[in-house]
Amino acid sequence: MNTMTDTAVLEHRVEADAGTDARSDAPTFRDELLAAGLLIDTGENGLYGRSQVFEDVIDRLNAAITHLGADQAPEFLRFPPAMRRTDFEDSEYLKSFPNLAGTIHSFCGNDSGHQRLLRCLDDAMDRSDDDRDDEWMAQQKPTRVVLTPAACYPVYPVIARRGPLPEAGRTIDVMSYCFRHEPSLDPARMQMFRQREYVRIGTPEQVMAFRQMWIERGSLLVSLLQLPVEVDLANDPFFGRGGKIVADSQRAQALKFELLIQVANPDGKTACLSFNYHMEHFGAIWKLECADGAVAHTGCVGFGMERITLALFRHHGLDVNAWPDDVRALLWGDTEARVARGLAGAGA
Ligand code: ZN
Numbered sequence: 001m002n003t004m005t006d007t008a009v010l011e012h013r014v015e016a017d018a019g020t021d022a023r024s025d026a027p028t029f030r031d032e033l034l035a036a037g038l039l040i041d042t043g044e045n046g047l048y049g050r051s052q053v054f055e056d057v058i059d060r061l062n063a064a065i066t067h068l069g070a071d072q073a074p075e076f077l078r079f080p081p082a083m084r085r086t087d088f089e090d091s092e093y094l095k096s097f098p099n100l101a102g103t104i105h106s107f108c109g110n111d112s113g114h115q116r117l118l119r120c121l122d123d124a125m126d127r128s129d130d131d132r133d134d135e136w137m138a139q140q141k142p143t144r145v146v147l148t149p150a151a152c153y154p155v156y157p158v159i160a161r162r163g164p165l166p167e168a169g170r171t172i173d174v175m176s177y178c179f180r181h182e183p184s185l186d187p188a189r190m191q192m193f194r195q196r197e198y199v200r201i202g203t204p205e206q207v208m209a210f211r212q213m214w215i216e217r218g219s220l221l222v223s224l225l226q227l228p229v230e231v232d233l234a235n236d237p238f239f240g241r242g243g244k245i246v247a248d249s250q251r252a253q254a255l256k257f258e259l260l261i262q263v264a265n266p267d268g269k270t271a272c273l274s275f276n277y278h279m280e281h282f283g284a285i286w287k288l289e290c291a292d293g294a295v296a297h298t299g300c301v302g303f304g305m306e307r308i309t310l311a312l313f314r315h316h317g318l319d320v321n322a323w324p325d326d327v328r329a330l331l332w333g334d335t336e337a338r339v340a341r342g343l344a345g346a347g348a
Contacts, residue, residue, distance in 0.1 A: 064335050068217050102181055175194060193306045200298065218259055230269070275299075312327070
């Protein structure tokens with residue numbers, strides 16, 4: 001059975017290009033972000049530069065999330081935004097989301113291949129940007145690495161190689177740029193974006209308790225940011241004809257929840273955090289073993305860093321200096337103390 005990856009960690013509820021508002025000529029949220037210089041247009045949908053102000057919000061948000069999870073003593077791991085192709089193949093990502101994956105190719109030919117490549121490139125460049133052919137790509141061969149589809153993917157094989165888990169299981173803190181091939185005008189649906197995650201590997205009880213705790217803590221963070229909190233049952237966007245059945249089963253088993261916030265689309269909400277229980281899916285693939293020899297279960301909470309940041313700009317305005325005092329203090333003031341007070345107050 002194909003089960004759940006957390007690929008739609010940041011999946012969007014609205015399928016249309018939400019950045020465009022066909023009903024009026026009023027500037028869209030995307031237009032406003034670009035005009036304010038917060039995002040920088042690269043000419044490619046879903047691929048943006050970020051300004052210093054935008055990155056500063058990401059950094060401060062990241063710090064708040066660190067405080068939120070500090071008492072769990074997670075192991076800190078960071079990977080570049082790529083993973084071993086064989087690990088990616090094993091993950092079964094292509095079974096569920098072939099349309100979203102990004103592979104990395106490189107020129108692996110000889111001198112004559114290089115000459116062909118350059119001739120094709122010359123021909124291509126005679127055309128306009130959108131009209132270019134990709135003949136030169138025939139010279140490119142797959143490398144042994146692929147782009148990371150979700151921040152937690154590189155974690156499982158690495159932890160599995162260490163052997164059986166300790167009694168308490170493991171909690172990992174990871175963050176990565178992720179890639180999904182879904183070009184869109186909705187600024188909340190980028191092709192490359194960051195996910196901060198806490199990943200839990202252990203017994204079913206450990207993972208379920210972790211997920212429940214993070215639904216509460218994620219909701220706390222969002223309420224401290226004075227954004228509207230709405231947690232909902234969700235499913236990943238499984239590909240193809242069989243996809244609906246898998247998605248229905250994922251919902252029926254309540255394996256995925258999302259925290260939804262209105263971002264770019266006035267009529268829809270965007271998943272900004274997700275809370276995922278993969279059951280034994282990754283444990284079985286990578287042979288993650290509990291201390292007693294049972295197949296480990298896994299789960300993760302994913303924070304969509306760009307999406308939460310965009311939600312802040314959407315709800316509090318494009319000028320960070322004009323954001324509500326408590327939100328500013330949480331991000332740029334006594335972050336640790338405020339998170340601690342929130343945790344104590346929420347009993348979370
Ligand atoms: Zn994950």
